[in-house]
Amino acid sequence: MSSPTAESVTQVGSGDRGSAAPVLEVEGLRVFYGNIEAVKGVSIKVHPGEIVTLIGSNGAGKTTTLRAISGLNAPRHGTITFEGKSIGGRPGHEIVKLGIAQSPEGRKIFGRMSVQENLELGAFQRTDKDGIKDDVARVFDLFPRLKERINQRAGTMSGGEQQMLAMGRALMARPKLLMLDEPSMGLAPVLVDLIFETVKEVNAQGTTILMVEQNALAALDVARYAYVLESGKIKLEGPAAALATNDEVRKAYLGEG
Amino acid sequence: MRQVTGKGLAAVGLLVAVAVWLVWNFSESPAAFLRVSIIGLQNGALYALIALGYTLVYGIIELINFAHGDLFMLGSLFGMFLLAQSGQDASNPATWLLLIGIIAATMVFCGTLNMTIERVAYRPLRNAPKLAPLITAIGMSFILQNIGLIWNGPGQVSVPVVLPNEVLFTIGGVGINSIPLIIVGVTIPLLLLLTWIVRSTKPGKAMRATAQDADGARLMGINVNRTIAFTFALGGLMAGAAGVLYAQAVSTTRWDQGFQLGLISFTAAVLGGIGNLRGAVLGAVLIGFIQALNEGLPHGAGAQWSQSLVFSILILILVFKPEGLLGEQTPEKV
Numbered sequence: 001m002s003s004p005t006a007e008s009v010t011q012v013g014s015g016d017r018g019s020a021a022p023v024l025e026v027e028g029l030r031v032f033y034g035n036i037e038a039v040k041g042v043s044i045k046v047h048p049g050e051i052v053t054l055i056g057s058n059g060a061g062k063t064t065t066l067r068a069i070s071g072l073n074a075p076r077h078g079t080i081t082f083e084g085k086s087i088g089g090r091p092g093h094e095i096v097k098l099g100i101a102q103s104p105e106g107r108k109i110f111g112r113m114s115v116q117e118n119l120e121l122g123a124f125q126r127t128d129k130d131g132i133k134d135d136v137a138r139v140f141d142l143f144p145r146l147k148e149r150i151n152q153r154a155g156t157m158s159g160g161e162q163q164m165l166a167m168g169r170a171l172m173a174r175p176k177l178l179m180l181d182e183p184s185m186g187l188a189p190v191l192v193d194l195i196f197e198t199v200k201e202v203n204a205q206g207t208t209i210l211m212v213e214q215n216a217l218a219a220l221d222v223a224r225y226a227y228v229l230e231s232g233k234i235k236l237e238g239p240a241a242a243l244a245t246n247d248e249v250r251k252a253y254l255g256e257g
Numbered sequence: 258m259r260q261v262t263g264k265g266l267a268a269v270g271l272l273v274a275v276a277v278w279l280v281w282n283f284s285e286s287p288a289a290f291l292r293v294s295i296i297g298l299q300n301g302a303l304y305a306l307i308a309l310g311y312t313l314v315y316g317i318i319e320l321i322n323f324a325h326g327d328l329f330m331l332g333s334l335f336g337m338f339l340l341a342q343s344g345q346d347a348s349n350p351a352t353w354l355l356l357i358g359i360i361a362a363t364m365v366f367c368g369t370l371n372m373t374i375e376r377v378a379y380r381p382l383r384n385a386p387k388l389a390p391l392i393t394a395i396g397m398s399f400i401l402q403n404i405g406l407i408w409n410g411p412g413q414v415s416v417p418v419v420l421p422n423e424v425l426f427t428i429g430g431v432g433i434n435s436i437p438l439i440i441v442g443v444t445i446p447l448l449l450l451l452t453w454i455v456r457s458t459k460p461g462k463a464m465r466a467t468a469q470d471a472d473g474a475r476l477m478g479i480n481v482n483r484t485i486a487f488t489f490a491l492g493g494l495m496a497g498a499a500g501v502l503y504a505q506a507v508s509t510t511r512w513d514q515g516f517q518l519g520l521i522s523f524t525a526a527v528l529g530g531i532g533n534l535r536g537a538v539l540g541a542v543l544i545g546f547i548q549a550l551n552e553g554l555p556h557g558a559g560a561q562w563s564q565s566l567v568f569s570i571l572i573l574i575l576v577f578k579p580e581g582l583l584g585e586q587t588p589e590k591v
């Protein structure tokens with residue numbers, strides 16, 4: 001087994017994230033599509049209560065990393081540990097059961113089902129009927145727009161509404177770790193603000209969040225810690241505030257230069 | 258404003274021609290029309306039970322399960338084997354109770370067999386190019402036919418009919434026989450049960466979610482492999498019921514009966530819109546009717562044209578409405 005060569009990750013700012021053990025730890029993750037290596041030895045940590053963001057340009061391997069964590073793609077090398085349990089290569093439904101939910105790239109909502117049915121599917125593993133009802137109400141509190149469209153076929157909703165649904169649906173699993181893949185993708189600026197506000201609110205209510213974003217500025221604004229992925233490798237990492245003022249980041253991802 | 262296209266005109270012309278033909282036959286001999294319609298309904302019910310297996314499986318993994326007709330054939334053989342073992346014949350009035358037991362046992366047999374086929378032959382190819390499972394399904398069809406051939410012999414085999422076969426009542430000089438009514442009477446609750454399972458139960462919701470987006474379903478915590486197995490089981494259950502009822506309707510079994518019935522039922526599924534449950538039932542009933550009308554009406558092409566007729570329908574539907582009567586024009590998955 002070849003292990004990836006010593007990574008050259010540039011630490012920006014302090015790497016100290018408190019004494020609590022990470023809830024998610026990805027170590028030397030490598031993922032392939034056929035012969036193409038999309039993720040080339042990625043190591044990230046998410047500590048309890050944090051919002052961590054993974055930024056990077058198109059094709060960097062952000063989505064693939066999240067898919068591997070969710071059990072949609074099998075890692076070829078490396079380990080994924082969640083709450084001390086090794087979860088790398090386990091099937092997706094087991095990972096949901098352990099407490100990781102994802103609002104995926106492309107949303108993957110069930111277009112021929114109603115908003116209500118989509119939300120209920122988000123709670124597929126749960127059996128506590130009352131709790132599910134409460135959580136539907138909670139999602140409607142977060143996104144009143146969804147409540148107006150409760151019986152609408154999800155596929156006929158606007159992109160923004162679908163994004164809200166994808167996020168609400170992921171919350172329905174009552175995850176310990178919520179992963180969001182480009183939640184602001186393709187949305188009007190007002191909606192982008194709403195989504196990031198909601199991310200903060202959900203986090204404040206106690207959910208740990210790992211968020212992939214192209215909108216680096218907004219992501220660094222809400223996140224505590226950040227990783228910059230480039231061509232399948234982590235290039236930079238550090239507290240979000242430190243990365244936001246880093247010259248390299250500003251040039252490459254914040255459109256300055 | 259709707260655009261009048263050549264295709265649209267041709268379709269309207271075709272429908273008008275069919276309507277004229279129906280009215281002509283009906284006005285000439287209403288009695289024959291009624292008699293033939295009942296046969297059509299019976300066959301439509303049987304086709305529907307089989308067509309559902311095609312449409313369920315296609316809906317969830319986009320596989321045309323060529324072995325499905327042969328599964329139905331094995332259902333006939335298994336059910337009639339049980340019947341022979343029981344030593345009962347039509348003279349015993351309690352036999353219909355026995356038959357219910359046989360239908361149930363055959364449903365379980367075919368459901369289990371279909372699940373096993375999926376596990377052994379299709380699941381290992383889940384991530385292979387689509388052609389691979391398709392070819393495997395054809396191979397599986399041959400395997401099942403050969404099992405039938407060894408089990409049942411190369412010819413047509415007569416089986417005892419224990420369904421009560423009597424004229425129940427007479428309408429306009431046409432005796433209404435009990436067998437078609439029983440077949441329809443067994444089929445309808447099965448269809449309702451299936452609809453309920455798919456629409457309202459948790460495994461049914463998992464099926465619909467998986468059919469729409471398998472990765473999305475995984476992210477909901479749905480065990481996709483188990484859901485696919487469940488789908489094959491449901492299709493098998495329906496095929497098993499069809500197997501017993503069909504053998505009783507025609508009082509014979511044959512190792513290759515699944516080929517023809519399978520093709521007709523597959524056509525029915527495509528006609529209704531493959532992947533759509535109500536569509537499969539609608540398509541099956543339509544084809545059952547068309548076939549029976551063609552074979553039994555005074556002015557029809559006759560039985561020798563039935564196959565050609567069914568496949569002409571398949572071709573026409575693929576040309577005029579490839580998504581089927583009730584299917585949706587959904588863009589290909591990206």
Ligand SMILES: Nc1ncnc2c1ncn2[C@@H]1O[C@H](COP(=O)(O)OP(=O)(O)OP(=O)(O)O)[C@@H](O)[C@H]1O
Binds near residue numbers: 033037038057064065
């Ligand atoms: N199904 C696939 N088959 C083959 N290659 C793939 C597949 N999915 C992704 N890739 C490749 O893997 C690499 C990483 O893709 P990934 O989707 O993880 O990037 P990303 O960082 O999420 O990009 P984006 O910001 O555009 O969403 C890319 O080079 C992509 O072309």
Ligand SMILES: [Mg+2]
Binds near residue numbers: 062063064181
């Ligand atoms: Mg992506």
